[in-house]
Amino acid sequence: MDCWPRTARNFMHKMPSVHAIRRMRLAAMLLLAKCLLTPAAAGVLIHSLATHDQGLTFLGLGMLLLAGLAVLLQWSVSNRANCPLCLTPVLANKRCVKHRNAKTLLGSHRLRVAVSLLFMRRFRCPYCGEPTLLEPRHARMH
Secondary structure, three states: OOOOOOOHHHHOEEEOOHHHHHHHHHHHHHHHHHHHHHHHHHHHHHHHHHHOOHHHHHHHHHHHHHHHHHHHHHHHHHOOOEOOOOOOEOOOOOOOOOOOOOOOEOOEHHHHHHHHHHHHOEEEOOOOOOEEEEEEOOOOOO
């Protein structure tokens, strides 16, 4: 009989470093910003063109510029945000074959990983299917 409780925390993989955790969280925030800013900017631009409001047009263009910046930053950061087991970038658009049990959020595997990273501090890799906890493998001793 095992003396350790059999919880999910015992069987999850962990991130190699604190820097890897920060990189994953930043890439997830940028992906969510991109997914939220793009439709919002489009809506503001359509409304501003329908009402001939120049101030809203500039606001919509600024939001679109900010979304473009989020796309570029997310692309550069997410290429280094890897699953600790299979080493595949989980927040990059890699077009690799996904695990047969990989789930989506609004049709996107990356969006599901990003939301789960930010709100639950863990994720399941869509490529290898293994759960990962956003904690460093080894805590440093001071």
